[in-house]
Amino acid sequence: MAATDTxxxxxxxxxxxxxxxxxxxxxxxxxxxxxxxxxxxRWSQADRAAVREPRAYLVRIxxxxxxxxxxxxxxxxxxxxxxxxPEPLVTDFGPTVPDTAEQAVLADTVSLAVLVVLxxxxxxxxxxxxxxxxxxxxxxxxxxxxxxxxAAVRQLAARARKHVEERRPRFDVDPAQQRDLTERFLAAxxxxxxxxxxxxxxxxxxxxxxxxxxxxxxxxxxETADKVGRFVAGAARRGGGGFEFRLTEINGRLGLLALDEGxxxxxxxxxxxxxxxxxxxxxxxxxxxxxxx
Numbered sequence: 001m002a003a004t005d006t007x008x009x010x011x012x013x014x015x016x017x018x019x020x021x022x023x024x025x026x027x028x029x030x031x032x033x034x035x036x037x038x039x040x041x042r043w044s045q046a047d048r049a050a051v052r053e054p055r056a057y058l059v060r061i062x063x064x065x066x067x068x069x070x071x072x073x074x075x076x077x078x079x080x081x082x083x084x085x086p087e088p089l090v091t092d093f094g095p096t097v098p099d100t101a102e103q104a105v106l107a108d109t110v111s112l113a114v115l116v117v118l119x120x121x122x123x124x125x126x127x128x129x130x131x132x133x134x135x136x137x138x139x140x141x142x143x144x145x146x147x148x149x150x151a152a153v154r155q156l157a158a159r160a161r162k163h164v165e166e167r168r169p170r171f172d173v174d175p176a177q178q179r180d181l182t183e184r185f186l187a188a189x190x191x192x193x194x195x196x197x198x199x200x201x202x203x204x205x206x207x208x209x210x211x212x213x214x215x216x217x218x219x220x221x222x223e224t225a226d227k228v229g230r231f232v233a234g235a236a237r238r239g240g241g242g243f244e245f246r247l248t249e250i251n252g253r254l255g256l257l258a259l260d261e262g263x264x265x266x267x268x269x270x271x272x273x274x275x276x277x278x279x280x281x282x283x284x285x286x287x288x289x290x291x292x293x
Contacts, residue, residue: 010054011043017055017135018062020110024130025066025123027086027115029291031073035065059137060145063127067146070123077119081213083221085281086115087288088250088267109134112251112269112281117167121160128153129160169279171253171271178254179247181277182270186245186256189236194229201225202276207232212285215265228280248292257292264289 018039022032039062051057077084091110108114109130118126127146131137139157143150172178181200188196207228209217222228244259255269267289271279283289 007044007048010048011040011058014055014058018058020134021059021062021130022066023089024109024115024118024134025063025070025126026073027119028073028288029087029089030287031069032066035062035069038065056141059131059135063131063145067123067127070126074123081211082217082219083208083210084116084119084212085208085210085283085288086112086251088112088255088269088283088292090292091249091252108252110252111171112253113169113171113271113279114164115251117164120167121163124148125156125160125163128156129164132157133161169271170273171278172273172275173253175254177275178270178272181272181275182247182254182256185270185277189232190245192233192237194233197229197232198225200277201229202273202278205277205280207280207282209282210285210288212287214286215284217282217284232280264292267292 015036018036019032022035023029026032026035039058042061042065043058046057048054089110118129121129124146128142131142131145132139137145139150139153142157143153146153148156185197185200187193188200203225204223205225205228207218207222209222211217211219218231222231242260243265244262246257246259248255248257250267250269253269255267257264258266258268265284267283269281270277271281
């Protein structure tokens with residue numbers, strides 16, 4: 001059965017939600033797009049006259065496909081070189097999500113820190129967490145989506161929420177403070193100002209770099225202000241000052257893109273607690289930077 005204009009319009013209407021589900025499930029834009037494309041193929045071939053709620057139907061298809069894809073990619077990530085971070089995603093919830101509270105929820109559930117924690121959940125736990133916490137679906141609907149009993153889904157939700165709450169860093173989310181510290185961090189780094197960097201870093205700061213073995217980045221997490229400060233200052237010196245830097249919203253928080261001759265070389269984001277930098281996230285895997293421009 002050929003897809004009609006109506007089928008395309010309905011799918012496009014719900015596509016942002018489907019991408020939101022798939023990206024939170026998989027942490028990679030390319031994987032999420034593949035899943036959404038597969039969902040479109042299923043939708044285009046479905047008996048749409050029998051579908052009473054297209055959004056619920058499409059979310060169900062997308063979630064099941066994402067669970068299957070996650071089981072496949074988790075095996076590949078076991079051999080990943082160095083720390084793994086989600087693929088940075090440029091976000092702007094303002095025009096499409098006018099409610100401030102809903103914006104906060106979406107930003108939190110797509111943050112790098114939360115997505116890192118979600119990596120340690122089972123595929124079913126992750127699906128339940130995403131559908132419940134990010135999109136507020138009723139337990140009965142989640143149970144139907146995953147073909148599990150509602151009591152079992154409630155148990156999965158409680159376990160996943162407890163796991164995430166225990167492990168995710170508690171970052172401050174004040175946009176003005178995020179911008180101020182990001183700009184000061186950039187200025188100190190590019191000037192090679194170690195004392196300036198040290199003044200911004202929490203004593204137990206952690207730097208996590210993701211290169212996938214395809215560019216230069218630490219293969220282990222760097223800890224303590226002294227080691228992180230020296231690494232950042234040294235990396236800035238070696239960079240030679242030829243980079244252009246651009247502030248942009250990444251995964252619901254202000255981040256920083258480093259461009260070399262117009263090509264993105266790295267994406268940075270700071271995790272801030274009590275006015276100090278607690279985490280430095282750096283993504284340099286070129287495969288994860290292609291969608292940022």
